[in-house]
Amino acid sequence: MEAKTRSKVLNWLDERLQVRVALSFLARKAVPMHRHSIWYYFGGMALFLFSVQVVTGILLLLYYAPTAEAAFESVQFIVTEVRFGWLIRSIHSWAANLMVAMVFVHMLSVLLLKAYRKPREMTWVTGVLLFFLTLGFGFSGSLLPWNTLAFFATKVGTGLVNTVPVVGHHLLVIQRGGEDVTGATLKRFFGLHVAVLPILTLAVLLLHLLLIQFQGMSVPPSVQDQEDRMKKMPFFPNFLLRDALGWLGAFGLVVGLAVFFPRELGVKADPFAPAPAGIRPEWYFLFMFQTLKLAPSHILFLEGEMVVFLLFGLCGLGLILVPFLDARSRRGERSPLFTALSILMILYIVTMTLVGHLVKPA
Amino acid sequence: MAPDAALNPQRMGGRRWFLNWLLGGSAAGLMGSVLYPALQFILPPKLSEAVLSSVVAGKVDELPPNTGKIFKFGSRPGLLIRLPSGEYRAFSAVCSHLQCTVQYRGDLSQVWCACHNGRYNLNGEVLSGPPPAPLEVYSVTIREDEIVVSKA
Numbered sequence: 189m190e191a192k193t194r195s196k197v198l199n200w201l202d203e204r205l206q207v208r209v210a211l212s213f214l215a216r217k218a219v220p221m222h223r224h225s226i227w228y229y230f231g232g233m234a235l236f237l238f239s240v241q242v243v244t245g246i247l248l249l250l251y252y253a254p255t256a257e258a259a260f261e262s263v264q265f266i267v268t269e270v271r272f273g274w275l276i277r278s279i280h281s282w283a284a285n286l287m288v289a290m291v292f293v294h295m296l297s298v299l300l301l302k303a304y305r306k307p308r309e310m311t312w313v314t315g316v317l318l319f320f321l322t323l324g325f326g327f328s329g330s331l332l333p334w335n336t337l338a339f340f341a342t343k344v345g346t347g348l349v350n351t352v353p354v355v356g357h358h359l360l361v362i363q364r365g366g367e368d369v370t371g372a373t374l375k376r377f378f379g380l381h382v383a384v385l386p387i388l389t390l391a392v393l394l395l396h397l398l399l400i401q402f403q404g405m406s407v408p409p410s411v412q413d414q415e416d417r418m419k420k421m422p423f424f425p426n427f428l429l430r431d432a433l434g435w436l437g438a439f440g441l442v443v444g445l446a447v448f449f450p451r452e453l454g455v456k457a458d459p460f461a462p463a464p465a466g467i468r469p470e471w472y473f474l475f476m477f478q479t480l481k482l483a484p485s486h487i488l489f490l491e492g493e494m495v496v497f498l499l500f501g502l503c504g505l506g507l508i509l510v511p512f513l514d515a516r517s518r519r520g521e522r523s524p525l526f527t528a529l530s531i532l533m534i535l536y537i538v539t540m541t542l543v544g545h546l547v548k549p550a
Numbered sequence: 551m552a553p554d555a556a557l558n559p560q561r562m563g564g565r566r567w568f569l570n571w572l573l574g575g576s577a578a579g580l581m582g583s584v585l586y587p588a589l590q591f592i593l594p595p596k597l598s599e600a601v602l603s604s605v606v607a608g609k610v611d612e613l614p615p616n617t618g619k620i621f622k623f624g625s626r627p628g629l630l631i632r633l634p635s636g637e638y639r640a641f642s643a644v645c646s647h648l649q650c651t652v653q654y655r656g657d658l659s660q661v662w663c664a665c666h667n668g669r670y671n672l673n674g675e676v677l678s679g680p681p682p683a684p685l686e687v688y689s690v691t692i693r694e695d696e697i698v699v700s701k702a
Contacts, residue, residue: 340651340665343648343650344648344649347648347649361593362592362593366594366597368626372594459651460620460627460651461620461651462620462653463651463653463664464664465664480680481679481680485676485679485680485681491682492682493647493680
């Protein structure tokens, strides 16, 4: 009886949506098993945390007020008055941090394992775009509680574009909604955080996931010669169940962190208070912040922050173009130069982040 | 028979070529006329702001020697310092690096920006750190018991 109903439902769906094509694809989808297989889990992990952000974000929207006068108080209201508000806000904040970390790990593993090589160039490009979008979420979201730390971080972050030649000042005004960081900036960041970035992310994410389905999982060059003899794990349900176990663990971690280390709200932003000592941005911007701190006021005839900003811009562009620059990987040869560059980049980010974290303000 | 030359889109100057350009041009024009107002909308309108040349930054007995305070100079913060000698100095409190708000450090006798560790001396000149330019200096006058700061 049950089997009969099931096949009836399946037939009904198949006649309209050709679900059997999708099901047979799912049945054939397999994940190669080798000594680097662990890295296949991080993309899915980032995706899971993103979905946590969507859900908790929608919940926070119910009470949040995006104005300079009311934003801080509305978050205060959420964490003190709304039932489980402290939990939802804290989860949103912790899952955001974890998501950024997972996106970093996922991207760097793809970089080091050269999974971007032909024919997966566009998967890489969409992935780097998702990385930038994730940083955009972090940057715009951190301003929303309208506390002192976020206020000055936004001042510095948006001030950087002012150094771009010709269009810099226009970009600054567009970002801030005026010359200074004010309530107008908060509204723009809010719109960006809850409408523009989610739509862009969904579109790019869909493309990213579709490309992965078209091309299957990449096998790293170091184990590629064993690809024929390699064991494969069915994606459904075996790999997906392992994924789910990881997600469950991540969820437990996020809830644990949110309960035992709830994110502080800080002090309400006051545009007429000096920047407090020990001010620093979120950890994932720390390496840029530290570079800015160490850069001299002038490099050759240019202002230091302009050089730093343009250099980071170039690095970002270079990151997108890696598959097209790395000609050796494209031809299936070993590419030690790009491995070295990737490791150098990771070392730079890790060192600067640690320095930024450990150095006490004068 | 040769294909009709007038219908060959590749051929420059043909009828098909002309119509394709007309269609493409109209589409571009339409896009432009849709995007232009949207882009203009994004640029915030300039708010007319009263141009202040001087403000009252505080009362004479308000600041102990060797301390500083932030005051409002229109929509921007200013920094008023009372030196250990009792003399007053005033600057724009906007760091020339990335526009953080600076503060007076009595322990260093310097103006300090917490964001990127920029330091200025008591004439507003850069001592160390990333700031590329000095702080804007204001002049201070005492009018009865009020400290009046004006743009030089």
